[in-house]
Amino acid sequence: MxxxxxxxxxxxxxxxxxxxxxxxxxxxxxxxxxxxxxxxxxxxxxxxxxxxxxxxxxxxxxxxxxxxxxxxxxxxxxxxxxxxxxxxxxxxxxxxxxxxxxxxxxxxxxxxxxxxxxxxxxxxxxxxxxxxxxxxxxxxxxxxxxxxxxxxxxxxxxxxxxxxxxxxxxxxxxxxxxxxxxxxxxxxxxxxxxxRPRLPAQLRGWNRWGVVGAFTLLQATNIATVTIATLFVSHTLGAPIIWAGLTLGAAALLEIPALLLIGRLQEHRSVRLLLVGGWASGIAYYGLAAIVRDPWQLLALQPLNAWFFATVAGLGLTVFQEVFPSPGLASGLFTNTRRAGAVLAGLLIAVLGTFPSPYRAVYVAASIVVFIVLAGAAAVITRHRSAAR
Structure with missing residues (x-):
């Protein structure tokens, strides 16, 4: 052919x-x-x-x-x-x-x-x-x-x-x-x-496992906030549950054009720049969601949420494919960041369950986690640039 x-x-x-x-x-x-x-x-x-x-x-x-x-x-x-x-x-x-x-x-x-x-x-x-x-x-x-x-x-x-x-x-x-x-x-x-290096060689190195850990944490923030979204809307905001459905549906629908746009931007912009922009959107979304008072405000924030998760789900996969030379290993590990993130999300929700406003606390914690990932990535990049001089 x-x-x-x-x-x-x-x-x-x-x-x-x-x-x-x-x-x-x-x-x-x-x-x-x-x-x-x-x-x-x-x-x-x-x-x-x-x-x-x-x-x-x-x-x-x-x-x-x-x-x-x-x-x-x-x-x-x-x-x-x-x-x-x-x-x-x-x-x-x-x-x-x-x-x-x-x-x-x-x-x-x-x-x-x-x-x-x-x-x-x-x-x-x-x-x-x-x-x-x-x-x-x-x-x-x-x-x-x-x-x-x-x-x-x-x-x-x-x-x-x-x-x-x-x-x-x-x-x-x-x-x-x-x-x-x-x-x-x-x-x-x-x-x-x-x-390609052999499998053990591909699994060595703190930088590689740092990438796995970072995306596992990012996945955990998404899973945790999606899991408590209905309870946040009904218990904390005191709104009908339908608002939770509208919010989650809007985020899912907006993720598709966000992925398509990121695919186009990736051809002309640095992956690092796109990741920083996406993670900054995540920090903003989680931080603002923690202080909303009405469900329409949470709905209005969903473009930030969609852009954040599109960078995690779309660019994250391509990052893994660059970091791990074997295609199957790269895709398999990235898939399992979602599974591991689900475990961490459950632990996060359980730990914050004793707080006076537990569902707001989940959003605050998610914002902090994304900020830590962004700061950690910036520190690693700065260290590598200093070592290269």
Missing amino acids: TPAAVQQRGKVLWPVAAWFWALQFAVLNPLLAVLLVALYNATPTEVGWILGLYNVGGFVASLVIPSLADRAGDYLRPLVCCALGGLALVVVLALTTSLPVVVLALVILGGPPGVGSTLLFAQLRHEGAPPARVIRTRAIVSFAWVIGPPLATLVTGAAGTPAALALLAGIGVVNVITALLLLRPRGDAPADAAT
Whole structure:
């Protein structure tokens, strides 16, 4: 296939693949607890344990599968296997009535489908895609996460759990097809695998782990404030819960154009400058959100929130791909900053729960955390410049 033909096919195939891989996860996540209760009569305690095991399986898969793909220098064959695993999971959910079988399926088959987007980003890096294209693809993923949860609840509410399983099966079939199409003969990727350091060498160095730690903290601030948003609106501001939905929805929708704009700016501006601007937006958003008195004020601040998280989610991925030479390792580690951030967010909310105004305290703490990350990054850059003189 000629390079021109490969490029033309990719213009359609890559966005479709990115959309449906993200949509699969965005539909399954809000439905999983409902399916466990409706189809298998799981108790609340059982649901908690099952979701915990499912997330552990996803965590392991997001590290192991991309690392194995790095060693093989092939990200598309594992993508096909992940697609088949996702389809097999839906089949098991549809056919079995045994809760232990479902748990086993979720642990073994549920993890790989969550790695699909990670492998797609790894393949983009492997093919030498510019950061702007990676960020644009990330915008597609964000859009899928905007559509997925309401689509899942709408279908389930209108036609029941069988329709939800049918929706997941349809998405799974599309993922298998797109993975197979991507696997077809394509243009040569840059032969950089032989020049990459071995895995232990890539994991050494305080600077690398400083990047991982910084983005984990940034993810934690986003997760913590999203988690308490409804309680902040209803308990602290004394407003109807619908304002929380409007606020979260506005942030999610604004994130998409923010990512697209960052993708364009990245081609002409320094990544460091864009990161500083994004993190400054985060400090401003969290600080101002902590002092709002009315829900419309919180809603008006969402452009700052969207710009901040777009720099974390979009530029953050490209930063990891620069810091860690192996594409699978880079994408896998970045994905897990979100998982680790969720743990830290829970701890942060728990610690601040004893404060007189705990939900305002979460926003204040988030602003301080982002400021510390920004100050730490500035200190590291200054030290490196001084050492280079």
